Amino acid sequence: MTAPHPALPAKIHPLVRAFLDSRDDVDRAVRRAGTPTHLVFPQVFAENVARLRDVLTPRSPRYRICYAHKVNRSRAFVAAAHAAGIGIDVASPWELHGALAAGFAPSRIEVTGPKGEAFLRELVRCGVTVNVDNMWELTRLTELAEDGAQVPVLLRISGFASTPVSRFGIPVDHAADALNLAATHRGRITFRGFAFHLDSGEIAERVRAIDACLTLVESAYAAGLSPTVLNIGGGLRQVFTADADRFDAYVHALRDSLLGRGERMSWADNTFGYHVDDAAVHGTPVFHKYANTVPADRMLADLLDAPLDRHAGRPVAAVAADNLLDLWLEPGKALVDHAGITVARVEFTKELADGTVLVHVDLSRDAVTPADQEVMVDPLLLATAPADPGPVGVFLAGRLCLERDLITQRKVWLPHRPGPGDLLVFPNTAAYHSDLSAASASRWPAAAKFAVVHRGGEFEICPDDEYSPVAARNGAEVM
Numbered sequence: 001m002t003a004p005h006p007a008l009p010a011k012i013h014p015l016v017r018a019f020l021d022s023r024d025d026v027d028r029a030v031r032r033a034g035t036p037t038h039l040v041f042p043q044v045f046a047e048n049v050a051r052l053r054d055v056l057t058p059r060s061p062r063y064r065i066c067y068a069h070k071v072n073r074s075r076a077f078v079a080a081a082h083a084a085g086i087g088i089d090v091a092s093p094w095e096l097h098g099a100l101a102a103g104f105a106p107s108r109i110e111v112t113g114p115k116g117e118a119f120l121r122e123l124v125r126c127g128v129t130v131n132v133d134n135m136w137e138l139t140r141l142t143e144l145a146e147d148g149a150q151v152p153v154l155l156r157i158s159g160f161a162s163t164p165v166s167r168f169g170i171p172v173d174h175a176a177d178a179l180n181l182a183a184t185h186r187g188r189i190t191f192r193g194f195a196f197h198l199d200s201g202e203i204a205e206r207v208r209a210i211d212a213c214l215t216l217v218e219s220a221y222a223a224g225l226s227p228t229v230l231n232i233g234g235g236l237r238q239v240f241t242a243d244a245d246r247f248d249a250y251v252h253a254l255r256d257s258l259l260g261r262g263e264r265m266s267w268a269d270n271t272f273g274y275h276v277d278d279a280a281v282h283g284t285p286v287f288h289k290y291a292n293t294v295p296a297d298r299m300l301a302d303l304l305d306a307p308l309d310r311h312a313g314r315p316v317a318a319v320a321a322d323n324l325l326d327l328w329l330e331p332g333k334a335l336v337d338h339a340g341i342t343v344a345r346v347e348f349t350k351e352l353a354d355g356t357v358l359v360h361v362d363l364s365r366d367a368v369t370p371a372d373q374e375v376m377v378d379p380l381l382l383a384t385a386p387a388d389p390g391p392v393g394v395f396l397a398g399r400l401c402l403e404r405d406l407i408t409q410r411k412v413w414l415p416h417r418p419g420p421g422d423l424l425v426f427p428n429t430a431a432y433h434s435d436l437s438a439a440s441a442s443r444w445p446a447a448a449k450f451a452v453v454h455r456g457g458e459f460e461i462c463p464d465d466e467y468s469p470v471a472a473r474n475g476a477e478v479m
C-alpha cells in the first residue's frame with residue numbers, strides 16, 4: 001500500500017459544504033459573479049457572533065462585541081454585524097462612513113488605530129468612541145474638542161511586561177501622563193477606560209495585560225476619573241484545519257523536503273520562515289497560525305475563566321464585573337471564520353523544465369494570501385471535464401508576474417490534473433486573506449464579492465453591497 005500524499009484538508013462550515021456539494025448552485029453563482037470571486041456567507045458570521053455571546057452572557061453582566069471591520073471590506077458583514085446588534089471597530093474614515101451608512105449609531109462605533117489630524121477633526125464631531133493610540137492624539141483631542149463636548153475616549157495601552165514591543169498604543173509606563181491630561185480636560189473628553197490589542201494567541205500574555213489594566217483602573221480613580229470599560233481587543237483565533245494529524249504529517253514532510261529528503265515540496269528556495277542548516281530545520285514558520293486547533297469560543301472562555309493572582313484567584317470576568325467594568329472585545333477574524341471562500345477558474349496547466357506541473361488560475365496570490373504568509377489549507381477542485389486519473393502534486397500560479405508570485409509556494413496534491421474551466425475553491429478566505437494585501441497590479445480589477453444566503457431551502461446570491469439581512473432584495477437571485 002502506498003502512503004497517502006501529504007494533504008491539508010480544510011475545515012468547512014456545513015452551510016458552505018452544502019453550497020459546494022450542490023454543483024448547480026456553484027455553477028449558477030459563478031455565472032452570476034464571474035471568476036475569480038469572493039463569496040461571503042453572512043449567516044456564518046451571525047453564527048460566529050452567537051457562539052461568542054454564548055461564552056460571554058453567563059460570565060459577564062455587561063459586555064460589548066465590536067466587529068473589527070478591517071478584516072474584510074465586505075458590506076454584507078457590516079450589515080450582518082448591525083443586524084446582530086453588536087458594535088463595530090473602524091480603522092479609517094471609509095470604514096467609519098460605511099458603518100454609519102449601515103445604520104450603526106455613533107454610540108456603537110469605536111475607532112482604533114493611529115488616526116492623523118484630518119481624521120481626528122472628523123471624530124471630534126461625530127460622537128463615536130475614540131480609542132486613543134498615542135499622547136499626540138490625546139493632546140490634539142483636548143485641543144480640538146469644545147468645552148462640554150465630552151468626546152468619549154479609551155486609552156490603548158501597550159508595552160506590558162514580557163510582551164514584544166508594539167508600534168501601537170501608549171506604553172503602560174506613560175499612562176499616568178495620559179490620565180492626568182484626561183482629568184484636566186474632563187469637560188471636553190470623557191475618559192471611558194483602557195484598551196489593548198495583542199497579536200499573539202497566548203492566554204497568559206492577555207491575562208498579564210488585563211492585570212496591568214486593572215492596576216491602571218486604580219490609578220484612574222486616584223486621578224479623579226471613573227473608568228467603565230476594559231477593552232481586551234481581538235486576536236481570537238481561527239481553526240483552518242479539518243485534521244490536525246494530517247497537518248502535522250504535511251509539515252513533517254515539508255521539513256524533510258527542506259533537508260533534501262523525499263519529494264521536493266517548496267517552490268525555489270522558499271523555507272517559509274524556517275531556518276535550515278545542514279542537519280535540521282529550526283524556528284517558527286510563517287504559517288504557524290494554520291496549525292491552531294483551539295476555536296475562538298474556547299479561547300475566549302479560557303481567558304474569561306483565567307484566575308487573577310492579585311485578586312485572590314478570582315476569574316477575569318468576575319474581577320471586571322466587581323470593578324463595574326464593561327468588557328469590550330474587538331474580534332475580527334473570529335467573526336468571519338469560515339464565512340468566506342474564493343472561487344477561481346483553471347486557465348491551463350503547464351510543465352516546467354524540471355517536470356514541475358504548474359496549474360494556472362485566473363487569480364492573484366494577494367487575493368487569497370495574507371501578506372507574507374503561506375496558506376496551509378488545500379483548495380478544492382471542482383472538475384467539469386472527465387478526470388485524468390490519479391493524484392498529482394502541483395504548484396498553483398496565476399496573475400502577477402514576478403517569479404515569486406505563485407499562489408502556492410508549497411506543493412499541493414490535487415485528486416487529478418485539472419483542465420481548463422475547472423474550478424478551484426479556496427476555503428476560509430474572509431479573514432485577511434482576500435482583502436488585506438489585494439492590489440490592482442497589472443491593472444487587474446479586484447475580484448468581485450458576492451453574498452450567499454440560504455433562505456427557504458434555497459441558496460440565493462447577491463452583490464455584497466446589496467445584501468440585506470432582513471429580506472431577499474429584488475436584486476437577489478434565487479438559486
Ligand SMILES: *Cc1c(COP(=O)(O)O)cnc(C)c1O
Binds near residue numbers: 234235236330
Ligand atoms: C486588527 C485589530 C483587531 C482585530 O484583530 P483579529 O485578530 O482579527 O481579531 C482588533 N483590534 C484592533 C485594534 C485591531 O487593530
